[in-house]
Amino acid sequence: xxxxxxxxxxxxxxxxxxxxxxxxxxxxxxxxxxxxxxxxxxxxxxxxxxxxxxxxxxxxxxxxxxxxxxxxxxxxxxxxxxxxxxxxxxxxxxxxxxxxxxxxxxxxxxxxxxxxxxxxxxxxxxxxxxxxxxxxxxxxxxxxxxxxxxxxxxxxxxxxxxxxxxxxxxxxxxxxxxxxxxxxxxxxxxxxxxxxxxxxxxxxxxxxxxxxxxxxxxxxxxxxxxxxxxxxxxxxxxxxxxxxxxxxxxxxxxxxxxxxxxxxxxxxxxxxxxxxxxxxxxxxxxxxxxxxxxxxxxxxxxxxxxxxxxxxxxxxxxxxxxxxxxxxxxxxxxxxxxxxxxxxxxxxxxxxxxxxxxxxxxxxxxxxxxxxxxxxxxxxxxxxxxxxxxxxxxxxxxxxxxxxxxxxxxxxxxxxxxxxxxxxxxxxxxxxxxxxxxxxxxxxxxxxxxxxxxxxxxxxxxxxxxxxxxxxxxxxxxxxxxxxxxxxxxxxxxxxxxxxxxxxxxxxxxxxxxxxxxxxx
Amino acid sequence: xxxxxxxxxxxxxxxxxxxxxxxxxxxxxxxxxxxxxxxxxxxxxxxxxxxxxxxxxxxxxxxxxxxxxxxxxxxxxxxxxxxxxxxxxxxxxxxxxxxxxxxxxxxxxxxxxxxxxxxxxxxxxxxxxxxxxxxxxxxxxxxxxxxxxxxxxxxxxxxxxxxxxxxxxxxxxxxxxxxxxxxxxxxxxxxxxxxxxxxxxxxxxxxxxxxxxxxxxxxxxxxxxxxxxxxxxxxxxxxxxxxxxxxxxxxxxxxxxxxxxxxxxx
Numbered sequence: 158x159x160x161x162x163x164x165x166x167x168x169x170x171x172x173x174x175x176x177x178x179x180x181x182x183x184x185x186x187x188x189x190x191x192x193x194x195x196x197x198x199x200x201x202x203x204x205x206x207x208x209x210x211x212x213x214x215x216x217x218x219x220x221x222x223x224x225x226x227x228x229x230x231x232x233x234x235x236x237x238x239x240x241x242x243x244x245x246x247x248x249x250x251x252x253x254x255x256x257x258x259x260x261x262x263x264x265x266x267x268x269x270x271x272x273x274x275x276x277x278x279x280x281x282x283x284x285x286x287x288x289x290x291x292x293x294x295x296x297x298x299x300x301x302x303x304x305x306x307x308x309x310x311x312x313x314x315x316x317x318x319x320x321x322x323x324x325x326x327x328x329x330x331x332x333x334x335x336x337x338x339x340x341x342x343x344x345x346x347x348x349x350x351x352x353x354x355x356x357x358x359x360x361x362x363x364x365x366x367x368x369x370x371x372x373x374x375x376x377x378x379x380x381x382x383x384x385x386x387x388x389x390x391x392x393x394x395x396x397x398x399x400x401x402x403x404x405x406x407x408x409x410x411x412x413x414x415x416x417x418x419x420x421x422x423x424x425x426x427x428x429x430x431x432x433x434x435x436x437x438x439x440x441x442x443x444x445x446x447x448x449x450x451x452x453x454x455x456x457x458x459x460x461x462x463x464x465x466x467x468x469x470x471x472x473x474x475x476x477x478x479x480x481x482x483x484x485x486x487x488x489x490x491x492x493x494x495x496x497x498x499x500x501x502x503x504x505x506x507x508x509x510x511x512x513x514x515x516x517x518x519x520x521x522x523x524x525x526x527x528x529x530x531x532x533x534x535x536x537x538x539x540x541x542x543x544x545x546x547x548x549x550x551x552x553x554x555x556x557x558x559x560x561x562x563x564x565x566x567x568x569x570x571x572x573x574x575x576x577x578x579x580x581x582x583x584x585x586x587x588x589x590x591x592x593x594x595x596x597x598x599x600x601x602x603x604x605x606x607x608x609x610x611x612x613x614x615x616x617x618x619x620x621x622x623x624x625x626x627x628x629x630x631x632x633x634x635x636x637x638x639x640x641x642x643x644x645x646x647x648x649x650x651x652x653x654x655x656x657x658x659x660x661x662x663x664x665x666x667x668x669x670x671x672x673x674x675x676x677x678x
Numbered sequence: 679x680x681x682x683x684x685x686x687x688x689x690x691x692x693x694x695x696x697x698x699x700x701x702x703x704x705x706x707x708x709x710x711x712x713x714x715x716x717x718x719x720x721x722x723x724x725x726x727x728x729x730x731x732x733x734x735x736x737x738x739x740x741x742x743x744x745x746x747x748x749x750x751x752x753x754x755x756x757x758x759x760x761x762x763x764x765x766x767x768x769x770x771x772x773x774x775x776x777x778x779x780x781x782x783x784x785x786x787x788x789x790x791x792x793x794x795x796x797x798x799x800x801x802x803x804x805x806x807x808x809x810x811x812x813x814x815x816x817x818x819x820x821x822x823x824x825x826x827x828x829x830x831x832x833x834x835x836x837x838x839x840x841x842x843x844x845x846x847x848x849x850x851x852x853x854x855x856x857x858x859x860x861x862x863x864x865x866x867x868x869x870x871x872x873x874x875x876x877x878x879x880x881x882x883x884x885x886x887x888x889x890x891x892x893x894x895x896x897x898x899x900x901x902x903x904x905x906x907x908x909x910x911x912x913x914x915x916x917x918x919x920x921x922x923x924x925x926x927x928x929x930x931x932x933x934x935x936x937x938x939x940x941x942x943x944x
Contacts, residue, residue, distance in 0.1 A: 231905055314720075381806070387890055389905060450807065450889015459889075464801050627719075630906050634736035637901075638893040642740075643747035646809055650751045657758065665851055 186219035187212075189521035192233065192244040194506070195226040197333070199534075199541035211528050212521065220521050237262065237511055245514045245522050251306065251505045252390070252621040254329050258309045259621075261316035264510040265327045268526075269299060291330070293530045293552045297600035297613065298331045298505055305423055305618040329507035330526050331547035333538070335472035336596060336616065337391055337502040339364050340456070343493040344484075345466045349378040354591050361497035362399035364467055366440070367447045372403065380447055384459060384468040387451040389633045394426045394502045394619055395469055396437045396444075401425060402499045405436060422500040422617030429625040434632050441636035451637070457481070460492055470494070471504075472596055473544030480543075494589075496596045503599065503616040505547070532556035540566040545597055550585050708921075714914035727911035731919070738898060738916065745895035746923075749878035752816040753824075756873050757866070759817070760824035764865075765858075767825070768832035778829065785822050792819065793886045800887070807889050815887040820877055824869040831865025832858070871931045875924050895920065 198204055205222045212220040225244065227233040230253040236242050238260065249257065257263050268291045306325035311318045341364070346352035351360075359370040365383060369375040385392055400406050406417040411430050420428060449465040457478040459465040470478070475494035482491040508526050528534060535546035536559035553559045560581070561571040569580040587595050595601065600613060622629050718724040731738045767774045767781075784792060796815050797807070805811060835858065843857045881896025890897075895916065902913030 229904060384889075445891070448889070448891060450891045453885065453890060462801060626906065627909060630901070630909055631730075631736040634738070634741075634898060634901065638737040638741045638744075638898070641744065641809075641892050643744040643751070643809065646751055646813065647747045650754055654754060654758070668851065 186221045187216075187518065187521050188221045188223065188515075189246070189518050189525060190223045190225065190244045190515075191525070192225045192227065192242075192247040194248060195228050197226075197248065197506075197542060199537040207534075208525065208528055212524055215524055216520060237513075243513050243515060244511060245518045246508050246510055246525060248332055248506055248508050251302065251325070251507070252619060254325060254507065254509055255306055255309055255621045257509065257511070258323060258325060258328055259312045261311045261313040261318050262512050263328045264512055264514065265323075266330065266510065266526075267327050268330050269294075269326050291530070293532065293535075293548045294331050295334075295547050295549050295600060298334055298547055299326060301503065301616075301618050302326055302329075302331075302505065305427075305620060329509045330530065331505050331507045332529060333473070333542060333544040334503065334505045334547055335544040336496055336599060337394060337469070337471060337504070338475065338494055338496040338596065340460065340468045340470035340475040340478055340492060340494050342460050342463070342466045342491060343489070344487070344491050345378070345382075345463070349376045351376050352591075357495055357591055358498050361402050361499045362395055363403060364495070364497075365395055365469055366399055366403075366444050368399070368403055370402065379466060382449050382464075382466040383444075383447050384449055384452040384456055384465045385441075385444065386456075386469040387453045389629060390619060390622075391469060391471075391502075392441065392633070393437060393629060394617075396440050397426055397433065398422075398497065398500045398502075400433075400436055400440060402497075405440065406433075422502075422615050423619075424617075425500070426502060426617045427620045429622055429629060431628070434625075434628055438632040438636055441633075442639045445636075445640050457492075471544075472496075473542055476543040476597070493591065494596060495591055496589075496599075499615065501616045502619055504619065506544075507547070532559035533562060535559065536562040536566075539563065550598055550601055554581065554585065711914045711917050711921075714910050715918055717911055719911075724911070727915045730912055731915045736898075736912075738912075741893055741898045742895050742919065744892070745878050748812070748816065748884070748894065749874050749880075751813065752820055752877040753870055753874040755813070755817050756821050756824040757870065760821055760828060760869065761866070764825045764828035764832055767829050768835075771833055781822055781825055789819055790882060790886075793883050797886050807887060807891070809888070809892065811887045812884045812892055815883045816877060816880065819883060820873045823872040823876070827868040827872060828862065828865040831862050831868075835861045867931050871928060875927055878923065879920055 201224055205224070208222065209220055212218065225242075227236065230250050233247065233249055234253055234256060237244075237247065237257065254263070302325050308322045309325060311321045311323065313319060339362075343352060351357070356369070356375075357364065360368065360375050361370060363370050363375060364379075365385065367375050367379045367383060374380075386395075401417065409417050409432065411417065411428055411432070417425060417428070417433070449459065452459070452468055456465075456468040456470065457474070460468055460478065461482055472494065475492075479490050479492045479494055483489075484491045508529070510522055514522065529538075530548060532548060532552050533556060535548040536553060536556075539546045540563065553563070560577070563584060564571040564577060564580045567580060567584070569576045571577060585595075585598065585601070587597065589596060599616060715727055716723055716725070718726060730736070734740065763781075767778055793815055796818065797811075800807065800811050839857055839861065840853055843853045848856060879896050881894050881900060884892045884894045885897065899913055899916045899920070902909045902916065
């Protein structure tokens with residue numbers, strides 16, 4: 158009987174799980190399949206509800222949303238290229254979009270080309286239905302993308318567009334952007350006596366290598382307390398910048414005879430030649446002595462618990478970590494973010510439509526992209542994700558609703574004009590005392606404050622490694638595995654085993670001897 | 679004369695679902711790995727992946743060496759600690775139920791949670807993460823896999839053998855060396871297999887307990903698949919190497935074990 162009950166219980170469990178799967182079948186309403194980064198939109202359930210009512214208001218129809226997530230660009234690329242997934246909108250990073258365009262896997266949106274946009278986007282629906290939100294997008298992003306990704310050649314062998322040069326601007330709508338910088342524990346830096354603008358601005362990326370900018374150790378306290386991101390691209394960029402400012406590239410030329418020191422930030426991080434790769438490899442190998450480890454997911458916790466003091470981080474993650482690090486006792490944030498002055502990396506994520514999309518979902522796709530570019534939605538995303546939404550700050554400032562959401566998120570009273578003014582000043586003109594710039598809005602801060610010696614050109618956009626990808630992976634593999642050998646471990650264990658076995662033998666021998674003597678007597 | 683296929687609900691039919699499952703999720707993926715190992719980025723036939731791995735261009739062989747050594751050391755330590763433990767647990771079998779439970783209990787908790795807690799303890803004690811902490815974590819995680827087969831074998835040894843040995847004048851040491859140890863050999867062999875094989879392919883434990891500074895073979899394979907898009911080939915070669923190692927380990931263990939039933943655990 159007991160057995161029967163337990164078998165029944167297991168069967169019930171299996172049935173339950175199966176029903177859950179089966180229950181997820183399609184409804185008759187319009188549908189949209191969204192493929193986004195995990196934790197990369199404000200409250201998913203609420204977003205779905207809001208978008209549904211927005212969609213209903215615009216088209217009079219219902220929409221069903223399937224929301225799928227990925228955690229690296231690589232998993233996303235693999236799924237799109239090798240799998241048979243049919244998703245409608247995807248949100249990859251700029252270099253992944255470049256790869257998708259090269260493989261001719263994206264549908265042009267012409268979002269920034271008014272004429273084509275109207276023609277393509279409003280093929281079958283009255284154009285007045287659509288809120289045209291492309292103008293809301295930050296101009297600086299469009300300039301940067303046009304500069305770096307203006308001419309992408311479609312290289313897919315099986316494509317009829319092979320050899321065609323296209324601009325990424327025709328394929329994506331920017332969603333979020335941010336910079337690559339250094340997240341550090343301010344309290345620890347104060348303790349070590351290196352928390353001042355002059356020291357940090359001299360060290361720049363050297364902070365990650367415990368180098369004060371002149372080839373000397375920044376602080377002995379940092380040794381063994383530095384985290385490096387377990388990401389090939391970001392580590393590569395940071396290392397190249399470090400090499401540049403520490404003089405490691407002085408008087409060196411690339412294969413075309415151009416000096417590395419004369420290149421712009423963008424040119425330099427996209428120059429992946431063998432010389433540079435060799436230098437990066439060695440620098441990363443040497444850095445290992447200074448490291449606490451390579452950060453995968455636990456960077457923030459390690460910084461807060463004091464296990465590590467420095468981490469290579471993206472601005473949004475850093476922002477999130479900083480805001481979580483409020484210390485009641487000292488009435489200050491324990492963590493801080495530093496965007497090195499010399500050079501840096503700026504990146505973008507945006508929405509694209511893969512060629513495998515379902516044409517029946519076209520309306521929903523268009524409206525979803527438009528929806529995300531609404532100021533109040535952008536404000537919610539800004540609060541939730543921590544990265545900068547790709548909407549012009551002026552658009553947010555002009556939208557009362559969006560400002561309300563932001564102010565409430567930062568615990569200011571939106572009904573009090575004084576508090577609102579204070580909040581606006583804090584959020585949009587915020588200036589970091591160490592790096593003297595507003596790292597939430599790098600484009601604006603470069604314009605407003607010209608003597609912060611941050612030139613927007615010093616932030617480079619990174620392309621895909623292309624055919625050098627393999628070499629970079631090999632170099633990274635090499636740097637990661639170098640310097641650690643398990644051989645001494647084997648030696649010590651062998652010694653320990655020999656000692657133990659020897660002791661046991663000795664005891665046995667002594668016992669035998671004793672019993673032998675007994676017998677003799 | 680065509681023989682029609684008719685589905686009959688025999689006892690054998692109940693095995694089909696699992697057979698199909700095995701085919702789909704074990705055999706097919708293995709074939710895909712095998713094919714991928716011979717393909718380059720553009721899906722053309724190549725041997726370059728093998729050349730790249732075996733020429734140690736990306737330090738792959740060094741990583742493999744490290745993994746093997748760590749696996750070996752873990753197994754050795756587990757055996758040295760596990761055997762006496764299993765021995766005494768078996769000896770006081772009746773009263774040791776609770777102790778056996780204490781060894782199994784941690785296995786019910788997810789190993790990631792256990793490892794993260796281990797890290798937290800080390801951090802609280804101000805222990806520097808490195809090879810030592812990784813070894814600790816490995817031994818801690820795989821010790822039950824060593825103790826359980828040993829315990830099972832030791833418990834099932836017929837006590838009359840031991841009594842007979844004692845009757846024939848063997849002292850305690852001789853009873854152990856000449857009777858118990860040889861009879862528990864199957865347990866030792868299956869314990870070693872069950873520890874060594876997962877130990878050489880581990881990567882989560884080493885990642886967490888060394889702050890990712892110790893890069894093992896599992897990490898290397900993981901990197902080729904999840905951190906890049908066009909080096910599946912080399913990753914597949916590495917997976918195949920891993921598979922060959924596991925098979926070789928099994929064969930060696932089977933050969934050295936006199937009792938073939940011993941490895942039936944696997």
